[in-house]
Amino acid sequence: MPVNPNEKHKNRHVLAMGKSGSGKSFWMMSHPLVKKAKRVIIWDPYQTHDVKYYSNLQAFAKVVREGVQGKKSFRIGLSVNPNKENFEFFCRCVWALADGSFETVVMVEELADVSRSGGASGTWGNIIRVGRKYGLIIMAATQRPQDIDKTLFTQVAKMWCGYISNYDQPYVERNLGIEPRALSKIEKESYKHVLSDGDKWEWGGPGGMRY
Numbered sequence: 001m002p003v004n005p006n007e008k009h010k011n012r013h014v015l016a017m018g019k020s021g022s023g024k025s026f027w028m029m030s031h032p033l034v035k036k037a038k039r040v041i042i043w044d045p046y047q048t049h050d051v052k053y054y055s056n057l058q059a060f061a062k063v064v065r066e067g068v069q070g071k072k073s074f075r076i077g078l079s080v081n082p083n084k085e086n087f088e089f090f091c092r093c094v095w096a097l098a099d100g101s102f103e104t105v106v107m108v109e110e111l112a113d114v115s116r117s118g119g120a121s122g123t124w125g126n127i128i129r130v131g132r133k134y135g136l137i138i139m140a141a142t143q144r145p146q147d148i149d150k151t152l153f154t155q156v157a158k159m160w161c162g163y164i165s166n167y168d169q170p171y172v173e174r175n176l177g178i179e180p181r182a183l184s185k186i187e188k189e190s191y192k193h194v195l196s197d198g199d200k201w202e203w204g205g206p207g208g209m210r211y
Helices: 024-029 032-036 057-070 084-097 122-134 150-155 169-176
Strands: 014-017 039-043 052-054 074-078 104-108 136-142 158-161 193-197 200-204
Touching: 014 024, 024 136, 032 104, 032 136, 039 084, 052 057, 057 074, 057 084, 074 084, 084 104, 084 122, 122 136, 122 150, 136 150, 158 169
Parallel strands: 014 136, 014 158, 039 074, 039 104, 052 074, 104 136
Antiparallel strands: 158 193, 193 200
């Protein structure tokens, strides 16, 4: 169970959306929050990032326990079959290490593979709704925005969007609060993107990433 709740932690959750090659994973890993973080834990079946990966659930849980008990820094990832049971296991590990005395970046790649389009459920729902006061900072990524839980859209502080399908554009534009057809200006593999921060949004690109 999480310990040491601290209401002083700000909401810094982010959601990155874009098709493969849009730059969302690069954006997350180059984010100042990730670079400075002493505790990073990643759900990533495809081993996208430069961290120590584990493909065995029990070995991963052991490292998490050691990190909690020793109050150590770590940058670890779980790379297993992306099903809901394994994702729940990952989320329980995150929930067990949550400590309001520390900040922990929780990165989730390809959320649509293990999420559902309704409200967030299980331990993932707890992480989204109350993880902030236990020092958790969610950085989630998806290629299919309409297939992930709606709870996350209501809880993130910022949303990043690169190149996405025409089908998803109207839905994302409404959630970002930007003008219709704005996302159609983003070309494939251009690394151009838009960042929404509450009521404000701005454009960025490979020469000027927005965080």
